[in-house]
Amino acid sequence: MQSTEKHSSTWDLQPDTTLIRILARNAEVLGNRVAMREKHLGIWQETTWAQMLEATLACAAGLQGMGFGSEDALLVLGDNRPNLYMGMLAAGMLGGYAMPAYPDATPDEIRHFIQETHLRFALAEDQEQVDKVLDLGEAGTTIEHIVYDEPRGLTHYQHPGLLSWEKLQAQGAQRLSAEPDLRRRLIENATPQGPAVFVHSSGTTGKPKGVVLSHRNILTGVGNAFRGGAFDFGESVLAYLPMAWVGDFAITMGAGVALHFTINIPERQETVLHDLREVAPSFYLAAPRSWDNMLTTIQVRMEDSTPLKKWLYDVFMNSALKAERQKLEGKPIALKEKLLRPLGELVIFGPIKDQFGLTHLKHAFTGGEAIGEDTFVFYRALGVQLRQFYGQTENSAFTALQDAQEVRLHTVGKPLPGVEVKIADNGEIMVRSGSVFSGYYKLEKATQEALENGWLHTGDAGYLEPDGHIVVLGRLSEVVYTAKGERFIPNYIENRLKFSPYIKDAAVLGKDRDSLAVMVCIDMEAVGHWAEVRGISYMSYADLSQNPEVLKLIAQAVQRVNAILPDALKLRHFVSLHKEFDPDDGEVTRTRKLRRNVIEQRYAPVIEAIYSGQKSVTMKAQITYETGEVGSIERELSIQEV
Template identity: 40%
Template sequence: MEETTKASECTFPRLLLKHAQTRPNVPAYREKNLGIWQTWSWSEVAEEVRALACGLAAMGFKRGMNLAIVGDNRPRLYWAMAAVHCLGGVAVPLYQDAPAADMAYVLNDADIDFAIVEDQEQVDKLFDIKQTLNRIANIIYDDPRGMRHYRQQELTSYDVVQELGRKFDKAHPGFFIGEVYAGRASDTAVMLYTSGTTGKPKGVCQTHGSFFVAAEGGRKFDGLNAEDNVLSYLPMAWVGDHLLSFAQALVAGFTVNCPESGDTVLTDLREIGPTYYFAPPRVFENMLTTVMIRMEDAGVIKRKMFRHYMEVARRVGADILDRKPVGLLDRLSYALGDLFVYGPLKNVLGLSRVRVAYTAGAAIGPDLFRFYRSIGVNLKQLYGATETCAYVCLQPNGNIKFDSVGLPAPGVEVKLADNGEVLVKSAAMLKEYYKRPDATAEVIDADGYFHTGDAGIFDDEGHLKIIDRAADVGKMNSGDMFAPNYIENKLKFFPFIKEAVAFGNERDMVCAFINIDMEAVGNWAERRGIAYSGYTDLAGKAETYELIAECVEKVNADLSTEALMSGTQIHRFLVLHKELDPDDDELTRTRKVRRRFIGEKYRVLIDALYAGKMSQYIETQVKFEDGRKGMVSADLRIVDVKTFGALKKAA
């Protein structure tokens, strides 16, 4: 099966069959169920996929059709994706936590007639959607719990479809292989919907060939191999998970491990000890918050030891990881730190065996980046987009810069437009936006470059630095460049700050909204005997404002040392009375700020910040998990913080 290694003919079903033929008994997938890890070999996975594909064919699924997949990371949902590919169909994964209204838009836009879902919760959503969108003719569910009394004719269980497929396979023995080999690398394999930060989500059509190029490029770059293990816990609808847990898993042949639930991810992470790890910055921020909370609760000796060795790590840890020259005494100090602090810390976080860890989806703050590399975690930034299969820039071992996203990945051309926008050309690019030739023409120019919408600069060594979204980069009235995301990431490095939104374009000064981290600030308050009744009450406490003000002033001190950013220090801030939430349309499902929406929704607060007011009353509508709506109101304090004169940063 030599052709399966050629990008021009490679499809993921062919890769699956190759693994089943050459490595039949090697573990391909694991899933934790009721506290026990279940394992499936490559040959077993191929049999499961074949049965499901034949079952779908018997139900009328044909080449070119689109099938929705909704649920948590489950082996059988990844196999559903492979089964769809075997028949020449297109898999359309949806965010499992999206409300019915958001799902309805995608299901309608993607022309979905078939859906495979995880459980009763997703079935209920689809039947709710069917009241206004009646085109979904077949709903297949995996988990039978709670489904005993469901009698709708559209419903079929995953097991029944597979049994139907086995009978169909016996009756049509050449059908399955024929369909697999009818597929081409140029066929659309998956449709991933954009996060919709600037409008309605668009369906990004990616081919087998495009994801193969991205997966193979990353595999070679970091030496990924069949001995690696990954923990698959990020949304299947996110391009990062599709690259790691599906495309690279089939290209490299490593083992994919699915956690028992979202609540057990950290426990399962420690049990598996992955060698390859992928997480958005928010996950790494949450890990660091957990560490800092634990250290606040630790004894005096442990706290002093932690602070001492973290200072050693901050000074020389990243250089040691990159194998750069470090003095003997520093090496000895770091070795002791690894014995007493870094090693146990990595073990608690489940990162002891990690050879390479990537973060993507949003910019990561340099301080957060430095923390993980300083303790010996080979964390690197991966820059890409849904439209580029998350494959644009990679950071080579030994040449990591905290303020860059690395060098153009193998086979990728990157250049800057006259306005600083990052332009990309490679074989790992979208085929089209589904049913949107107008939108496709807007982002791919006549020379074949994809316009990312990100603003960037190259340094002297060719490393790309992403400043912000091009649409978000503005100018202060003073003429200083205003890059809100850059400022926000510095704020979010502090464990007490969960989210931040900065304002300053065409203004005389920068102001900010802050969301506190309920767990971190709550723990801090309890240790100081500060009583509170909930998020709104805690957010409004004078002590909370003092805590956040200290964090903001530290960010200002840091900004004052940066020539390009010293004029964008924060002058005033307020702590929001509610957490920014995707269900309230304030964040995307990947937790990116919907800046324009927030600017309109909280206009009264922005006006108060710039009018010099010391407080502002606001009422805000919120959506609860059960679909109900309510109102949250508060009289928000606004405080001024210290700013610093521009300084020349020490060498």
């Protein structure tokens, strides 16, 4: 059998193939090597590359036997599961659209996907997701065939189109056995320009737009990222990011298949941190909020430890932080810090990394939005070479990243090899690469606005530094002006407010107004722990959000951000809201990007109270429960002057 090293060195990441053909090659060359590991009932279950190919082929043969063709879409609902990933590859194998949705997607969101394309098939993780699809049928939107992965609770369901994954596999295997040429035809059926995945834009300004990425798009993006140092052959990764997010498919299936990763799938979303420790991956991508949460957990555990351990932690961590800041500023590291580092690694840093599964981490990334400076510097001081990552759904997720030895706090790094970046006259970042999509699905006008002579309008405002580093300021559409003509980008200020672990979301106000203000959603877990340590009692989120001590805490965070803002753009007032911004309420997208038009309309009474000089306002807010039922919550909110 050909060795892994030989396989790695002879394949040069050419994009003119398909994920399916690469999967078949992996099965041939690396057949007995583990492709995926899933934690089920506390035990890691392994799937080899050969088994992965067989299951994907059987799924494709079964779907094809049920009438799935090149114009069909497969709705995929649920958390990360091996069979759901293989189902997505099978849809691409048949030239169809693998369309993952967020597991907590509402019926209206799913209905939008169904109305968007020819959607007759669904692949659901469990009973909860099956019920969601069946409920759509009762509302007049029917999906003919529903394949489910987890059979628990579905034994007595009588829906005629309902089929278990095991039965689909059996039907597909029977076809493969009866038709000797079917295997070859299925592997060769997909083309480089054919669909690999059908994902959606975030939908901050309206309904999410469909983005079909071809095999060539995905593999070009993977090749660009590989040459840029994002990952290497044979990485170990934790597949926990939502499957509906382009980054998950690009990394887990795109890079995972192309570079034959070991793909580890956690038991549940609630066990991600525990499973992360067991896996100890070599590649890990997380949103800033996830890195913040891990940092908060580390700090909480240190607060609960013995006085000696706390003292050692403070000594070594403060020294490491000082050294990292000196390095980032281009200054030589002091001799004291150099001498303390090895002992700190042995006593503090190593054990912490071991506890959180960061010991073997070679490629650590954050993306999606700006990360707090303190958080970023902390992980680098800990010995985790955390780097910024930048990309778009329309560009197969990979645009730019920081080099491990050339990290700056305010940039997202240089464009990847194979990616061209320029700045338009209006300050918009534009991108050109083979990884850029061909257009929004059946939306000609939106496609014309997004693509110009092969250049993608990213919608982000920014600039290039003289040495090529990209600085992202925020969404171009969010560049607004105060009544006095001062230009600002709300998202830029909001991200810096969220650097505080106590602020989960923020919406900055000030368009056509004399001054800026902000509505803040506290982070319940972080603020709750902060209150508990100080003996502050509360009954609910709404109660905690209006506590005078909590308002002082938020005021400090606002003041820290004001310190870096010009006088004309300082925040003059803030309101701590009585509920979080919720995707089920339409206030943020599933990736937690603000839907400003919804927020400004829904919280209009709060906004008017701020700018009319009131000290408080009674606000009644709509909330959507998990059942889909709509309720309301009413609270008097304090308007704080900074």
